[in-house]
Amino acid sequence: MKNKSDIPDCIINCGVEYAFKRIGGKYKARILWHLGMKNVLRYGELSRTLPDITTKMLTQTLRDLEEDKLIVRKMYHEVPPKVEYSLSDTGKELIPFIEHLHLWGKKQLETESLVK
């Protein structure tokens, strides 16, 4: 997107689509949520927190989130490598709403369990 005129009307009129482009996918919102819970997490900690993620996807998703300015990556020049991830200010804006989603999701799970 070079400028606003390149943006189709439905994007201008539908921030939902755009927002989902930024935080959609299997892992992004979960990573943001965990960073919201813990403030700072290292690569290995994230890996252990999301046991179903592969290193390929963890790396790729963190890179996407960093490029989208939702998280900040801080590298310490050490061996072995030490890298910390935390939410950016923009990323923090999403937390109340990911929290809401989390609560809704949990409630739905409980409802499903009761019904079944």
Next chain:
Amino acid sequence: MKNKSDIPDCIINCGVEYAFKRIGGKYKARILWHLGMKNVLRYGELSRTLPDITTKMLTQTLRDLEEDKLIVRKMYHEVPPKVEYSLSDTGKELIPFIEHLHLWGKKQLETESLVK
């Protein structure tokens, strides 16, 4: 999912993932948002509201949302067929949060436009 014990710990502890399974994908949240705006929409109206969607995906997405009890489908026994879609009570619970997402997305678009 037969019962709660079948649910992996990370699901219990991460409603975000579950919620995204329910409303993730290219079209679901947008359909919910438009139904939130208009209350009731017919198949053709939804198709025109989301010009980039194919009939295959519109049908499939509406079916998924109905099976997940986020929307309600009302069929009038007429020819040509007339079918109306609206939000269920559960679906309505998501609207404040999709609205929030929409506003955040629009703001991000504006920010991007100004930066560029």
Next chain:
DNA sequence: TATCTTACATACCAAAAAGTATGTATTATT
């Protein structure tokens, strides 16, 4: 009779997202 309307079905294809397996760099530790 031919065409239109609406809401789909469906088989096959394409693109995107995610996964697998193997590998690297460099200091620290055993």
Next chain:
DNA sequence: AATAATACATACTTTTTGGTATGTAAGATA
């Protein structure tokens, strides 16, 4: 010398999601 630690890279494969093209039913309309 061998192994460990951490955070990745990368080529190829598989899975998932979405798209294309063609088609249907039945009453209404021209």
